Amino acid sequence: MKLRPVGIVIEAGDAARIRIYEQYSSALLRVTPGDEYWVLYWMHQLAEPDRELLQAHPMGDRSKEKRGVFALRSPMRPNPIGLTRVKLLERDGNVLTVEGLDALEGSPVIDIKPY
């Protein structure tokens, strides 16, 4: 189960930008501005030990009881895959401008699926 990066987040923020790699361009046929998509990405800034953490306080708030990571949206989890619903604002060739992406700059993009 080895993932292939299909693109990369080149700019984070309210209007984030994703560049899809050239060899995956044709997978963008009919990806349409105005439509909503799921973006799956790899949370690349986590270290290996972060994948071993199985429980955490919600939002890091120690006044809240610990939960298992499967009951949390915490980025620390066995497989650090981020899942965000976005709205496609614009498409310029292989570069997608999207609203709602919470990925950091440099995150490898794994998949895009229609919402």
Place this chain on the structure above:
Amino acid sequence: MKLRPVGIVIEAGDAARIRIYEQYSSALLRVTPGDEYWVLYWMHQLAEPDRELLQAHPMGDRSKEKRGVFALRSPMRPNPIGLTRVKLLERDGNVLTVEGLDALEGSPVIDIKPY
């Protein structure tokens, strides 16, 4: 970007069953019947060449124009990760019974996230 299986689909169907592996048990703390979750799983029955297919007819219907796989929910895509929203019906230790899972029996489970 190597994925670790955290469990396996032991029964497909309307009330599907997932077994989470022993070493990930503690990640289930406060995973609660009645709540909804995302299940990410690996579509293990696809072959390597299926990952090269970048365009397809929607639902395999040749009367419909081809789309890029990023504009389709087709299982054939560069990273064959399935994403399904489920309702947790029951939890018996490490075995989760869920409604709505479209995974096949034997699919490795990659992640569970609260909806």
